Amino acid sequence: MRAYPRSLARLIEELEKLPGVGPKTAQRLALHLLHASAEDAAALAEAIQDVKQSIRECPVCFNYTDADLCPVCSDPHRDEATLCVVGEARDLLAMERAGGLRGRYHVLGGLLSPMDGIGPESLRISELLARVREGKIREVVLATNPTVEGDATAMYLAAQLRPLGVRVTRIALGLPVGGDLDYADDVTIARALEGRTEM
Amino acid sequence: MHLSRLELREFRNYERLALELPAGVVAVHGPNGAGKTNLLEGICVAAAGDSPRSRTTDELVRHRSQYGFVRADFVTAERGTRVEIGLAESGRRQIKIDGVLRRRADLIGVAPIVLFSASDIELLRGEPSGRRRLLDRELSSIRGSYYYHVVRYRRAIEQRNKVLKDLRERRTTEAALAPWDSAASRHGARLMLDRSDFTAALAPEAERAHTVVTGGRRSLTLAYRPSVAIPTGQSAPADEKEAAGWVEQVTESLAAALKERRRVDMQLGTTTAGPHRDDIEVALDGQSVRAYASQGEQRSCAVALRMGLTAVVRAMTGEAPLLLLDDVLSELDERHRRGVFAACDAEQVMVTCCDQQDIPPDVLAGATVLAVEDGRVISDCDRPR
Numbered sequence: 001m002r003a004y005p006r007s008l009a010r011l012i013e014e015l016e017k018l019p020g021v022g023p024k025t026a027q028r029l030a031l032h033l034l035h036a037s038a039e040d041a042a043a044l045a046e047a048i049q050d051v052k053q054s055i056r057e058c059p060v061c062f063n064y065t066d067a068d069l070c071p072v073c074s075d076p077h078r079d080e081a082t083l084c085v086v087g088e089a090r091d092l093l094a095m096e097r098a099g100g101l102r103g104r105y106h107v108l109g110g111l112l113s114p115m116d117g118i119g120p121e122s123l124r125i126s127e128l129l130a131r132v133r134e135g136k137i138r139e140v141v142l143a144t145n146p147t148v149e150g151d152a153t154a155m156y157l158a159a160q161l162r163p164l165g166v167r168v169t170r171i172a173l174g175l176p177v178g179g180d181l182d183y184a185d186d187v188t189i190a191r192a193l194e195g196r197t198e199m
Numbered sequence: 200m201h202l203s204r205l206e207l208r209e210f211r212n213y214e215r216l217a218l219e220l221p222a223g224v225v226a227v228h229g230p231n232g233a234g235k236t237n238l239l240e241g242i243c244v245a246a247a248g249d250s251p252r253s254r255t256t257d258e259l260v261r262h263r264s265q266y267g268f269v270r271a272d273f274v275t276a277e278r279g280t281r282v283e284i285g286l287a288e289s290g291r292r293q294i295k296i297d298g299v300l301r302r303r304a305d306l307i308g309v310a311p312i313v314l315f316s317a318s319d320i321e322l323l324r325g326e327p328s329g330r331r332r333l334l335d336r337e338l339s340s341i342r343g344s345y346y347y348h349v350v351r352y353r354r355a356i357e358q359r360n361k362v363l364k365d366l367r368e369r370r371t372t373e374a375a376l377a378p379w380d381s382a383a384s385r386h387g388a389r390l391m392l393d394r395s396d397f398t399a400a401l402a403p404e405a406e407r408a409h410t411v412v413t414g415g416r417r418s419l420t421l422a423y424r425p426s427v428a429i430p431t432g433q434s435a436p437a438d439e440k441e442a443a444g445w446v447e448q449v450t451e452s453l454a455a456a457l458k459e460r461r462r463v464d465m466q467l468g469t470t471t472a473g474p475h476r477d478d479i480e481v482a483l484d485g486q487s488v489r490a491y492a493s494q495g496e497q498r499s500c501a502v503a504l505r506m507g508l509t510a511v512v513r514a515m516t517g518e519a520p521l522l523l524l525d526d527v528l529s530e531l532d533e534r535h536r537r538g539v540f541a542a543c544d545a546e547q548v549m550v551t552c553c554d555q556q557d558i559p560p561d562v563l564a565g566a567t568v569l570a571v572e573d574g575r576v577i578s579d580c581d582r583p584r
């Protein structure tokens with residue numbers, strides 16, 4: 001990057017840190033931003049800062065929120081009897097895009113993976129059990145990714161939930177092999193939602 | 200299936216090679232180091248996406264070159280498929296099927312091949328891990344679901360082993376094992392059943408091939424030796440409901456074995472039962488080939504094993520695989536050399552040797568003969584048609 005002025009080189013470096021962005025793309029994006037209007041560039045910078053400052057975790061379901069409660073938890077029309085458990089907040093967003101669930105969510109904050117040092121205590125499992133113990137939830141839909149880790153997590157949760165007297169179902173089975181929920185297309189997710197299986 | 204055209208560029212010791220090939224026997228001969236094995240390796244790379252003998256891409260690229268390239272046209276009764284593999288010294292490889300970029304898994308079933316190589320004899324002599332790798336490789340290439348379960352089983356065992364180590368150091372509780380036991384037994388059961396079926400299908404074919412190769416004085420047996428016992432003597436039921444129950448049963452016995460071994464496993468910090476500890480026992484007249492057979496006998500057994508595989512792959516995919524025999528004839532006497540060709544059951548057989556006189560005259564007469572030297576095919580000898 002010897003040929004670049006320092007500030008441009010820095011922008012390229014920062015962009016390269018983004019997922020899926022290699023040196024070539026970073027360079028293209030940086031040059032694009034360089035030629036963009038001052039307003040557009042400022043709007044982007046502001047949007048990035050805004051997201052960092054205002055987005056927090058919903059205290060109930062751990063979805064992203066910029067208010068007290070996230071949009072799902074604060075929606076009174078949501079079915080309180082059905083709770084859908086996902087690994088990450090982005091999985092929740094994917095489910096919402098597919099529009100197949102009328103219930104609420106619980107974001108675990110990851111999946112069991114001893115090799116990555118993630119055991120049951122690293123996930124929001126006690127919070128989940130506490131929500132179920134409140135008594136309004138009839139069915140828990142386990143929608144963790146269909147990876148080995150997602151399956152194992154679902155297995156673990158099912159064992160914890162069953163004694164609480166709720167119906168436990170799993171929906172990941174219809175999803176593409178090894179695919180992340182995030183990347184599954186909406187039709188597939190919608191179909192998977194129909195075909196949930198008892199655990 | 201047969202290979203109708205092969206192109207190599209900057210691959211191993213080939214700078215540039217283009218060959219048109221007919222079905223039938225193709226004899227490739229030339230001195231040591233000429234490039235015979237490399238030629239077959241090129242075909243394997245096209246058919247499977249990787250080389251049976253090297254893990255890294257850069258070895259495949261010709262010295263002092265940055266990129267290597269293999270193009271192969273495979274022909275079946277129904278259609279032709281062009282596979283192109285680009286190899287970069289940096290380690291990247293690119294796979295195209297009929298001009299479209301694909302993943303390695305997409306090559307499964309496109310061009311079934313069976314390769315015999317000298318290392319097959321090591322397979323009989325060596326550790327069980329080599330024989331498991333053979334099973335995994337073959338089954339993965341004919342059944343996408345097997346590959347899926349292999350990958351997931353390995354992952355589950357890795358995770359389980361980590362929990363075992365954590366338990367040993369009292370960093371977690373036994374409840375953390377349960378989901379991995381369950382994952383390992385679910386995927387492991389599929390592996391066991393597929394391996395069991397596969398060995399059951401392979402055994403009679405290998406025995407038959409062995410009889411043809413050797414003239415049949417001694418009988419070759421193969422038996423699946425799972426590390427956890429499963430009900431044997433019958434293959435999975437055809438009825439779907441019954442088959443599901445069968446899978447369930449094996450899953451449960453594997454889960455039970457994992458549970459039973461839990462104490463030991465915790466002490467050792469590793470999983471001591473399951474398909475990752477399976478073996479296949481190969482015997483001649485009931486005596487272990489590994490322990491007792493002579494060099495020539497071991498070679499005949501290894502050849503018979505590959506010939507048997509051809510038959511099984513044909514039965515499972517409906518397509519006779521391309522048979523590649525690298526240096527199969529050395530150490531064999533004339534009768535056994537004839538036997539090898541009599542046992543070949545393929546549309547196309549490519550066989551390498553140093554001296555073309557090793558090939559029985561009547562076979563040679565009907566064969567396409569390629570003389571290789573120093574990374575070049577120097578003659579496409581006249582062949583009576």
Ligand SMILES: Nc1ncnc2c1ncn2[C@@H]1O[C@H](COP(=O)(O)OP(=O)(O)OP(=O)(O)O)[C@@H](O)[C@H]1O
Pocket residue numbers: 210211212213229230231232233234235236237238257258259260261262526553
């Ligand atoms: N990446 C490479 N670039 C250039 N040459 C290579 C490369 N890899 C291997 N070779 C050379 O290719 C030559 C031919 O190897 P190959 O294994 O095909 O010989 P062969 O004809 O099968 O001989 P043999 O009869 O001894 O089995 C060897 O001399 C080896 O050094």
Ligand SMILES: [Mg+2]
Pocket residue numbers: 235236237525526
């Ligand atoms: Mg060789």
Ligand SMILES: [Zn+2]
Pocket residue numbers: 058059060061062063069070071072073074
């Ligand atoms: Zn919420």
